[in-house]
Amino acid sequence: MDILKRFGVSIEESLLKKFDDFIEKHSYGNRSEAIRDLIRKELVDEEWVKSDKKVAGAIVMVYDHHRRELMGNLVNIQHDYQKNIISSQHIHLDHDLCLEVIIVRGKIG
Secondary structure, three states: OOOOOOOOOOOOHHHHHHHHHHHHHOOOOOHHHHHHHHHHHHHHHHHHHHOOOEEEEEEEEEEEOOOHHHHHHHHHHHHHOOOOEEEEEEEEOOOOEEEEEEEEEEEOO
């Protein structure tokens, strides 16, 4: 483990109050632990945005098939993004509800 370095931060009182509420809500032991975690998250997020790696995923939706405009929108979106959609599956859950699974791929950024 790296040696911890201490540094100071100047922050508005209202922002500090919100940060302390965040710390309590997420059960951090102290401010330093929360700051380290947030910095790590931001660095990872920035790395993802800059990346040109390919990823795959699934979009899963449950919807009322009686809403015809919704079904039309789903079909249009799938046609507009054919290069990113690998496959889709439509399942009738009951008389009203359908499950749609769309398998997608693309670059991260």
